[in-house]
Amino acid sequence: MNEYDSDRIKNALGAEPTDNPKSADIIIINTCAIREKADQKAFSSLGKYKSLKANHPEKIVGISGCVAQLYGDKLLKKMPHIDFVLGPRAIPKLPDIISAIEREKKRTVETSYDIEELFEIEPYHKEGKVTAFVSVQQGCNKRCSYCIVPRVRGDEVNRSLKDILRETNNLVNKGVREITFIGQTVNSWKENGYKFGDLIRAAGDIENLERIRFTTSYPRDITKRMIDAMKDVPQVCHHLHLPVQSGSNKVLSMMKRTYTREWYVDTINRLKDAVPDLSVSTDIIIGFPGETGQDFEETMSLMKEVEFESSYSFKFSPRPTTAAADYAEKETVEPDVASARLSELQAYQKDITSKKNQSRVGQVEEVLVEGESKNDPNFLSGRTDHNRILNFEGAKDLVGKTVKVKVTEGLLNSLRGELAV
Numbered sequence: 001m002n003e004y005d006s007d008r009i010k011n012a013l014g015a016e017p018t019d020n021p022k023s024a025d026i027i028i029i030n031t032c033a034i035r036e037k038a039d040q041k042a043f044s045s046l047g048k049y050k051s052l053k054a055n056h057p058e059k060i061v062g063i064s065g066c067v068a069q070l071y072g073d074k075l076l077k078k079m080p081h082i083d084f085v086l087g088p089r090a091i092p093k094l095p096d097i098i099s100a101i102e103r104e105k106k107r108t109v110e111t112s113y114d115i116e117e118l119f120e121i122e123p124y125h126k127e128g129k130v131t132a133f134v135s136v137q138q139g140c141n142k143r144c145s146y147c148i149v150p151r152v153r154g155d156e157v158n159r160s161l162k163d164i165l166r167e168t169n170n171l172v173n174k175g176v177r178e179i180t181f182i183g184q185t186v187n188s189w190k191e192n193g194y195k196f197g198d199l200i201r202a203a204g205d206i207e208n209l210e211r212i213r214f215t216t217s218y219p220r221d222i223t224k225r226m227i228d229a230m231k232d233v234p235q236v237c238h239h240l241h242l243p244v245q246s247g248s249n250k251v252l253s254m255m256k257r258t259y260t261r262e263w264y265v266d267t268i269n270r271l272k273d274a275v276p277d278l279s280v281s282t283d284i285i286i287g288f289p290g291e292t293g294q295d296f297e298e299t300m301s302l303m304k305e306v307e308f309e310s311s312y313s314f315k316f317s318p319r320p321t322t323a324a325a326d327y328a329e330k331e332t333v334e335p336d337v338a339s340a341r342l343s344e345l346q347a348y349q350k351d352i353t354s355k356k357n358q359s360r361v362g363q364v365e366e367v368l369v370e371g372e373s374k375n376d377p378n379f380l381s382g383r384t385d386h387n388r389i390l391n392f393e394g395a396k397d398l399v400g401k402t403v404k405v406k407v408t409e410g411l412l413n414s415l416r417g418e419l420a421v
């Protein structure tokens with residue numbers, strides 16, 4: 001989501017992006033507030049531009065995103081070197097804000113939730129890129145007790161089907177072959193009687209769109225209509241990111257996740273009945289206030305029962321304004337206990353991911369070639385249908401094409417292979 005917003009910011013400015021702050025006219029730190037570490041990172045990044053701004057007062061420095069929304073005008077007081085604070089909903093207002101600063105040298109805070117034309121600015125698209133995100137929704141109507149997203153991104157607003165398809169079509173016409181629909185709870189998307197399954201079906205009718213992905217799905221919003229669409233639309237990739245957060249019903253209830261462990265497992269089974277080779281990844285929070293050793297064991301037993309393809313796991317971080325931050329004042333899991341649990345869970349996941357990757361050796365996978373491998377420019381890189389990175393040797397003109405690659409090695413974070421003819 002933040003990557004998408006950063007690309008919208010680039011487009012809103014209509015300027016060439018640079019990695020070199022010294023040559024930039026405008027410097028914007030786009031921030032995430034989901035965990036305390038991310039928000040500290042935002043402050044330290046901003047601090048870095050203090051002396052640059054002192055030496056070049058003509059440069060405009062701003063903060064955008066969720067940290068901007070959370071702290072608002074306090075940031076202007078705390079950081080005299082910044083010119084503006086821009087909440088995530090206010091990106092369409094950025095061009096006017098920059099003009100006003102240039103004209104009047106007036107420091108600005110824009111953190112209103114009521115922005116019209118919320119989806120107006122589309123993201124910057126690098127020529128030749130074959131994958132792209134399309135936002136279908138902003139904000140969130142769920143009230144998970146640990147999560148700051150509804151506070152900083154506001155309530156859920158769904159984009160119109162027409163607008164989503166228009167942006168998707170435009171991207172496909174520019175050469176994009178894989179679209180990822182994004183939203184905080186993407187599969188709760190609805191508009192005028194259309195539901196998420198209908199959106200997938202409509203996208204499936206777009207000529208030359210080879211792959212459809214979406215993230216992040218909310219377990220309770222998985223419906224038969226959605227499962228049927230996943231089964232019927234051939235472009236839908238067989239990978240689903242479905243955050244479970246915990247395997248303990250007691251913790252799930254305190255998190256206000258609205259489902260039980262049994263319900264989650266049953267949903268995975270229903271999905272796999274429809275799409276038998278579906279790979280599933282998840283998010284887990286460790287050390288939620290009141291999580292006992294027994295609760296953690298239940299999370300480990302869920303990991304063993306489902307055998308996720310991969311998982312992102314985090315130590316609970318109390319966030320301002322959330323209900324769980326209050327629980328944490330009364331009942332906190334000791335940091336070393338939480339660290340030990342996190343290490344145990346991550347070691348288990350590593351093992352499963354490696355085994356799953358090794359089990360692909362000898363298989364021929366379809367790969368949409370995205371470009372050179374990040375680690376070795378002699379290799380091309382792309383993703384399999386199941387969202388595994390697969391690197392292989394091949395000519396550069398394969399970029400943008402879908403090719404068959406035989407897997408020769410299964411590593412922890414990727415696969416290696418060779419072109420199959």
Ligand code: SAM
Pocket residue numbers: 034035140146147148149183184185216243245283284285314315316317318319
């Ligand atoms: N709307 C998305 C969802 O519900 O899955 C939110 C995604 S959030 C950016 C990614 C993950 O961060 C969540 O799934 C959760 O595991 C984790 N997370 C969110 N709030 C957290 C907190 N206070 N402490 C630790 N992890 C948190």
